[in-house]
Amino acid sequence: MPPAADLGRALCVITGASRGFGRAVALDLCRLVQPGSALVLVARSGADLRAVQAELTESEAGRAGLKVEVVAADVGKLESLENIVRTSRDVFNDEMEKIILINNAASLGDVSKYVKGFTDMAEVDAYLSLNVSSAMCLTARLLQAFPAHAGLRRCVINVSSLCALQPFRSWGLYCTGKAARDMMFKVLAEEEPELRVLSYSPGPLDTQMQVEARTKTADPSIKKTFSNMFAQGQLLTCEASSAKLMKLLLEDKFTSGEHVDVFDV
Amino acid sequence: MPPAADLGRALCVITGASRGFGRAVALDLCRLVQPGSALVLVARSGADLRAVQAELTESEAGRAGLKVEVVAADVGKLESLENIVRTSRDVFNDEMEKIILINNAASLGDVSKYVKGFTDMAEVDAYLSLNVSSAMCLTARLLQAFPAHAGLRRCVINVSSLCALQPFRSWGLYCTGKAARDMMFKVLAEEEPELRVLSYSPGPLDTQMQVEARTKTADPSIKKTFSNMFAQGQLLTCEASSAKLMKLLLEDKFTSGEHVDVFDV
Numbered sequence: 001m002p003p004a005a006d007l008g009r010a011l012c013v014i015t016g017a018s019r020g021f022g023r024a025v026a027l028d029l030c031r032l033v034q035p036g037s038a039l040v041l042v043a044r045s046g047a048d049l050r051a052v053q054a055e056l057t058e059s060e061a062g063r064a065g066l067k068v069e070v071v072a073a074d075v076g077k078l079e080s081l082e083n084i085v086r087t088s089r090d091v092f093n094d095e096m097e098k099i100i101l102i103n104n105a106a107s108l109g110d111v112s113k114y115v116k117g118f119t120d121m122a123e124v125d126a127y128l129s130l131n132v133s134s135a136m137c138l139t140a141r142l143l144q145a146f147p148a149h150a151g152l153r154r155c156v157i158n159v160s161s162l163c164a165l166q167p168f169r170s171w172g173l174y175c176t177g178k179a180a181r182d183m184m185f186k187v188l189a190e191e192e193p194e195l196r197v198l199s200y201s202p203g204p205l206d207t208q209m210q211v212e213a214r215t216k217t218a219d220p221s222i223k224k225t226f227s228n229m230f231a232q233g234q235l236l237t238c239e240a241s242s243a244k245l246m247k248l249l250l251e252d253k254f255t256s257g258e259h260v261d262v263f264d265v
Numbered sequence: 266m267p268p269a270a271d272l273g274r275a276l277c278v279i280t281g282a283s284r285g286f287g288r289a290v291a292l293d294l295c296r297l298v299q300p301g302s303a304l305v306l307v308a309r310s311g312a313d314l315r316a317v318q319a320e321l322t323e324s325e326a327g328r329a330g331l332k333v334e335v336v337a338a339d340v341g342k343l344e345s346l347e348n349i350v351r352t353s354r355d356v357f358n359d360e361m362e363k364i365i366l367i368n369n370a371a372s373l374g375d376v377s378k379y380v381k382g383f384t385d386m387a388e389v390d391a392y393l394s395l396n397v398s399s400a401m402c403l404t405a406r407l408l409q410a411f412p413a414h415a416g417l418r419r420c421v422i423n424v425s426s427l428c429a430l431q432p433f434r435s436w437g438l439y440c441t442g443k444a445a446r447d448m449m450f451k452v453l454a455e456e457e458p459e460l461r462v463l464s465y466s467p468g469p470l471d472t473q474m475q476v477e478a479r480t481k482t483a484d485p486s487i488k489k490t491f492s493n494m495f496a497q498g499q500l501l502t503c504e505a506s507s508a509k510l511m512k513l514l515l516e517d518k519f520t521s522g523e524h525v526d527v528f529d530v
Contacts, residue, residue, distance in 0.1 A: 078386050115401065115453040116408040121343050124398035125390065132441065133389035136380065143381040167451035167522070176397065176449040183444035186432035188380040191484070219456070257432070 003250040008153075009034045010098040013088055013142065015075050016105035018043030020207040021159065023052050024238035025102055028246050030061045030068075038067035038091040042084055042105065046072035067091050075105045075138060076130035085141045092146070097153060099146050100249070103135040103181075104159040108209050109173030111217045118172065131177035136184055148194050155249070158185040160199040160259055169219035182259055189257025198254050200245050203262035206235040236262065268515040273418075274299045275363040278353055278407065280340050281370035283308035285472040286424065288317050289503035290367055293511050295326045295333075303332035303356040307349055307370065311337035332356050340370045340403060341395035350406045357411070362418065364411050365514070368400040368446075369424040373474050374438030376482045383437065396442035401449055413459050420514070423450045425464040425524055434484035447524055454522025463519050465510050468527035471500040501527065 010033045016022035018041070026041055033039075039056065043049045049070045056068045069087050073080030092099075109127050110117075118124055139156055146154065163171055164178035182199045189197035204210065204226075214230055217223035229235055244265040248254055275298045281287035283306070291306055298304075304321065308314045314335045321333045334352050338345030357364075374392050375382075383389055404421055411419065428436055429443035447464045454462035469475065469491075479495055482488040494500055509530040513519055 081384075081386070114456045115449065116405045116457065118401050119346075119405045119409065121346070121394065121398050121402045124401055125394045128393040128397060128445075129386065129390045132393060132445070133386050136383050136389055136437075136441075137386045140381045140384045144384060164448075167448060167455045169452065169455045172401075172449060172452045172456075175452050176401075176445045179448035180393075180397070180441045180445035183429075183432060184380065184437060184441040187434065187437045187440050190432045191379045191434045191437075192381065 003247070004252070006034055007032045007100070007249060008098045009036045009096050010100055011038050011040070011088060011092050011096050012100045012102070013040045013042070013084065014102040014104060015042045015138070017041035018045050018048035018052055020209070021202050021205055021238045021241065022102070022104040024242035025104065025245065026052060026056065028242045029100070030056050030059055030066060032246060032250070033061070033066065035064050035066070036095055038069065040069050040071065040084065040088050040091065042071045042073060042075060042080070044072070044074050075134040081134070081138050081141055084138060085145050088142065089145055097151060098155065099142070099152065100155045100157070101139060101142055102157045102159065103139065105134070106131055106159065106177070108212050109177070111170050111174070111213065113218055114170055115172040124173065127173045128177060128180070132180045132184070135181055139188065143192070143195070148192070153196070154194070155196040155198070156185065156188070157245070158182065158197070158199040160201045162201055162261065164199065164201070164259065169222050170217050171222070186257045195256065196252070197256045198248065199259040200248065201259060201261040202241040202245070203236045204229055204234070205238055205241055207238065210235060268512070269517070271299055272297045272365070272514060273363045274301045274361050275365055276303050276305070276353060276357050276361050277365045277367070278305045278307070278349065279367040279369060280307045280403070282306035283310050283313035283317055285474070286467055286470055286503045286506060287367070287369040289507035290369065290510065291317060291321065293507045294365070295321050295324055295331060297511060297515070298326070298331065300329050300331070301360055303334065305334050305336065305349065305353050305356065307336045307338060307340060307345070309337070309339050340399040346399070346403050346406055349403060350410050353407065354410055362416060363420065364407070364417065365420045365422070366404060366407055367422045367424065368404065370399070371396055371424065373477050374442070376435050376439070376478065378483055379435055380437040389438065392438045393442060393445070397445045397449070400446055404453065408457070408460070413457070418461070419459070420461040420463070421450065421453070422510070423447065423462070423464040425466045427466055427526065429464065429466070429524065434487050435482050436487070451522045460521065461517070462521045463513065464524040465513065466524060466526040467506040467510070468501045469494055469499065470503055470506055472503065475500060
């Protein structure tokens with residue numbers, strides 16, 4: 001079967017949508033959904049988020065009636081999850097045939113120290129809450145708000161990383177959180193056969209997180225690897241990586257729950 | 266090289282030591298360490314813990330001078346970690362040539378619901394704090410309290426599970442936490458080449474956790490699998506599984522950071 005030409009009439013919820021990969025995904029989804037669709041964009045920074053909203057509203061899709069709502073909130077907070085679900089309910093209508101949730105919001109954690117430096121439970125708790133619990137609970141709340149029924153296809157994307165599969169020295173929190181998320185979404189895929197679940201590893205992206213990686217990573221050889229990738233132009237653009245994710249969504253051939261790397265698309 | 270006959274003069278710290286697998290490990294270590302060694306046993310239940318302490322103190326090793334200290338505390342609490350480290354420092358002496366930390370304390374999480382049922386961030390946060398953060402921070406604190414130096418071998422065991430590698434329906438929290446821990450200890454192994462790190466999967470054990478699994482698991486087929494294993498006598502005893510872990514420790518040939526399953530020993 002050839003890939004679909006578009007993603008249909010969809011409600012798309014994207015966390016971490018104000019910049020980097022999340023913003024690129026928002027721009028792509030905006031072009032690929034049919035008229036009558038809606039995007040719910042979530043990020044901590046209200047100003048950046050409203051800039052993306054303005055850009056999308058002025059785009060061709062925006063002018064053709066695409067609804068773009070924003071929730072300026074930290075996904076690590078309970079009331080944020082409630083706001084996201086309420087806003088999603090408000091813009092949803094029965095003519096929508098698809099829901100796509102992109103769990104993209106994430107933090108790198110303190111990469112200036114090794115695992116043996118993490119003696120403070122509050123720091124580790126806060127990291128796991130933002131990067132693991134919030135993704136689980138937002139996904140659960142949206143699935144409950146929009147239960148399975150004929151005529152509605154539901155798709156949940158976990159923005160993952162090579163770090164979910166492979167240990168990186170001084171990236172203890174990030175690797176731990178990404179491994180946790182991959183497994184959580186694998187369990188979800190087993191539990192909900194009608195749901196489409198994908199852990200997508202977007203590759204080394206030219207983002208603010210890579211600046212942190214190049215400047216703050218404690219391990220000298222890992223730090224050098226990131227610096228060299230940057231110097232040699234080996235980082236991917238968010239646009240290029242988002243295009244690969246769109247290809248996966250349009251083809252819709254992935255096995256639910258699997259981890260797919262950008263370099264394998 | 267043939268396996269060592271014993272584990273030398275060691276300080277062993279065991280969490281979740283009052284019953285089940287942790288208790289079996291404590292009994293085995295007690296037999297395998299040389300005179301002049303010490304065990305620090307940690308568990309929430311003070312009464313059960315003191316029963317194990319009495320048993321060990323009255324054993325041959327206890328009568329030969331093995332020190333057995335207990336810390337009745339919840340490893341999910343900061344002050345507990347401080348107590349464990351202080352007690353470990355108190356019983357350590359310079360003639361000890363080995364430190365063995367067994368990160369065994371764990372909870373199953375609510376298996377009566379699927380991932381889509383986890384809408385409460387506080388519940389997920391609490392689970393990850395007890396099962397992931399506490400293991401990371403206890404390990405970090407002990408490694409800092411007993412830094413690497415010539416003549417001291419340090420070994421950290423992560424009591425893992427098949428659930429770290431494979432999704433089980435309605436075991437979302439448990440799988441997520443175990444996957445997170447395996448990765449965390451893989452990163453640690455990469456970071457500390459002199460350290461010996463092992464993720465040991467003890468197999469389906471005939472413990473209180475298996476009673477919970479048989480009676481509370483939401484997914485009917487997973488629940489039936491556990492009930493059948495019990496009915497057909499396929500559960501392992503804690504003693505048999507602990508013996509395999511001791512074999513791994515005595516042979517000391519595992520690759521640091523790797524996941525080893527009881528059925529492969």
